[in-house]
Amino acid sequence: MDLQKPSSAPVGKTENVEMAAGEGKARPGPAEVAAATPEPASERQREGDPKKISANSEAAFARLSRRELLKVAPVVLLGVFAVPSLQESLLKRGLGFSDWASKQLFRRGHLAPTFEDSDLTPIEKFPINDYDVDDPGVILENWRLTVSGAVQRPGEYKLAQIQALPRIRQNTRHVCVEGWDVIGRFGGARLSDFLNVIGADTSARFITVGCADDYYESLDMATALHPQTLLCYEMYDQPLTREHGAPLRLNVPTKVGYKQAKYLTDLKVTNILDKVGYWEDQGYSEFYGL
């Protein structure tokens, strides 16, 4: 069915588009076709492309086009993201996949960049972000950290017990999920050291914390054991101010800002999370590692 050329175009080897029997137009005979094609075969055709297709009538070409169009039709499957009843669960899965990938990318030994003192954002320009109140009214003298869960020594811990652990001071970047970032100076005890003190089962999956303002958060164990993850009681070498979370907050340079819970009151080692975190439970990333 290929166009017969006076020259030796590879007619016989072409893959023809079948014409349905009884379709409108009669098949032209070879002689007629030859007579009807004054032009020489195009250069490209003469080069002998092994995968030649011939659609020698308008109808056959239209059929060929329709068939090729159908092949790209699966793209409309992306429309499932526009279906209201499916959208939420699909996006949740997408975010879950990103969280899974984040966990794979996390390396326990890889440190977040640290900075010179001259790079620090002045403390008065270190944003104070709360979801509720700047100062939940913690009575600092009576403050205790209540430890529970998969630990050998649960109970109430005083700030002095945390301060007795080796003090780490680090200048690290604090990145907010909103997009802004500041470089702050944080001081405190390694969470991993404290987990040691309380005899935590570090094969458990999570650490959860509760706060005086009813905020709550969780960390995966790998992040909790990271050497830069601090139970932070100092910023800029001064005891935490009330609006920055006195007397104790988390400082986790490998996580986004909303993981850095303030005004800690409770710490639990657990394998099960009934809730993940204040923002996570509203749809934000559960892992959000930087």
Add this chain to the structure above:
Amino acid sequence: MSSTVIEIIRQKGDGTEFAGRAAYEHPLIVRLCHWVNAVSLFVMVGSGLQIFRAFPSFGAKIPQKDLLHWPKAFAIGGWLGGALQWHLTFMWIYIATGLIYLGYEIFTGNYKQLLFTHRDFPGVWPMVKHYFFFGPKPEQHEPYNPLQKQAYTTVIVLGLLSVLTGLAVWKPVQFSWLAWLMGGFHWARLWHFLVMWAMLAFVFGHLVMVLLHGWNNFVSMLTGWKRDPEY
């Protein structure tokens, strides 16, 4: 590399006559990648702008000086958390189509017809004169003219940069070297934003050219076949 060209005949009286030619320009993989990528780019830009709305600045947080107030109606996700869900879902689709396309082009050698090289330099000015100053249309011997090659090569580079700057914003600690290359997280976020505008500039030019080149050209990205090609 050479595309298949066929000739089409039509019935005339008792015989037939030459009705035109058609060239198979876009293999199925390229067409699928093109449309899936177009959808994912649309979602990435829309959700990215909604994310940007949460902190529409590249300066300090205190005091905050907003760069521009992007209208919510032209953004996707409705709120920051929703936009992040869209962005962190579609980025995988965006990356996947990019990798499949690039892999296919490299594997088949098809990239050679699109890659802008030093040999294309002399042809750039005549094309610019043709497009913008009503100059004569330069003779064309290959599927893509030098200006097209320049545009399609640039947008591939922009695509790679959009992913790399995005990774630096998403993972400034794990990919700290990448963020460092871009001047740190803060700058990476700005580069990511600028790359988006550069891509939008390409999309604008691309759509204008699609309109100017007519229906047959548009259809070729759907069916693969371009009726009556210029070459």
